[in-house]
Amino acid sequence: MEEKIKEAARILAESKHIVAFTGAGMSAESGIPPFRGEGGIWNKYDPASLDIEYYYRYTQQSWSIIREVFYKYFSSSVVKPNPGHEILAKWEKEGRLDCVITQNIDDLHKVAGSSTVYEFHGNMSRFVCSKCGAKFPAQSLKLTEKPPVCPDCGGLLKPDFIFFGEGIPLDAYNGSVEAAQKCDAFVIIGTSGQVSPANMIPSIAKQHGAKIIEINMEPSTYTKHISDIFIQGKAGEVLPKIDEEIKDKR
Ligand code: NAD
Numbered sequence: 001m002e003e004k005i006k007e008a009a010r011i012l013a014e015s016k017h018i019v020a021f022t023g024a025g026m027s028a029e030s031g032i033p034p035f036r037g038e039g040g041i042w043n044k045y046d047p048a049s050l051d052i053e054y055y056y057r058y059t060q061q062s063w064s065i066i067r068e069v070f071y072k073y074f075s076s077s078v079v080k081p082n083p084g085h086e087i088l089a090k091w092e093k094e095g096r097l098d099c100v101i102t103q104n105i106d107d108l109h110k111v112a113g114s115s116t117v118y119e120f121h122g123n124m125s126r127f128v129c130s131k132c133g134a135k136f137p138a139q140s141l142k143l144t145e146k147p148p149v150c151p152d153c154g155g156l157l158k159p160d161f162i163f164f165g166e167g168i169p170l171d172a173y174n175g176s177v178e179a180a181q182k183c184d185a186f187v188i189i190g191t192s193g194q195v196s197p198a199n200m201i202p203s204i205a206k207q208h209g210a211k212i213i214e215i216n217m218e219p220s221t222y223t224k225h226i227s228d229i230f231i232q233g234k235a236g237e238v239l240p241k242i243d244e245e246i247k248d249k250r
Helices: 002-014 024-028 052-057 059-073 083-093 108-112 170-182 198-207 235-248
Strands: 018-022 097-102 117-119 122-129 135-137 157-161 185-189 211-216 229-232
Touching: 002 185, 002 211, 002 229, 002 235, 018 083, 018 198, 024 083, 024 235, 052 059, 083 097, 083 108, 083 235, 097 170, 117 170, 170 198, 185 198, 198 211, 211 235
Parallel strands: 018 097, 018 185, 097 117, 185 211, 211 229
Antiparallel strands: 122 135, 122 157
């Protein structure tokens, strides 16, 4: 592992444009459970509650689960960024990382200080009105057992993350594709690569000549196919180690 960390650090130190692509594993050490697999949220709850048609049709049932899972379980007052999030924010401030493309909806990259974050699946810390389109920080709303309504027009509010059956936000999609095409190093962190179309972004970087560095506890769908370096370990431990190595190369 030490050799791989050194090699990753060498590539990153020489790169002008670095992009990070993150998934649920990035936030696991912050205490946010994955959706699938052991300890996964969907072992306990029915994922249908996150279907957009279900939300509009059976709003009360859907909202009860969403509130329980997302706004009690891992609200931002409980979870905090881990050292992995902090290193990515630091690399952006140092001018070496162009952006983070994240599939996570937990806002932890921004809380850690990253500013260019393409939220491929939206962000649970905002709500959007299904009638007038106004957006509100979750913290400004009183989230009770009743489905939340828009303070401006009274329309139904929806968490501003992507439900099943909804499209990817265009600005996040376009920004991610552009960043993947431009970068010379692309770091995949904590994602199994099973969720489409997000899972196509790393291949775009590969096709455009980027070196692919992957950090994951387990091999993923990317590992054999596109990863140049696979570092098996926890994001919150591996990223600080790479950063230490980069320091020596400055
Ligand atoms: P996934 O659950 O399919 O895969 C998670 C991956 O992270 C696995 O490959 C696992 O081996 C790895 N992993 C677990 N702990 C790790 C750690 N400490 N360090 C490094 N890797 C670790 O996740 P996915 O690919 O992101 O797809 C799940 C979908 O569910 C995404 O679309 C995402 O939007 C959503 N989701 C979001 C959150 C969140 O916002 N934090 C949490 C769960 C799921």
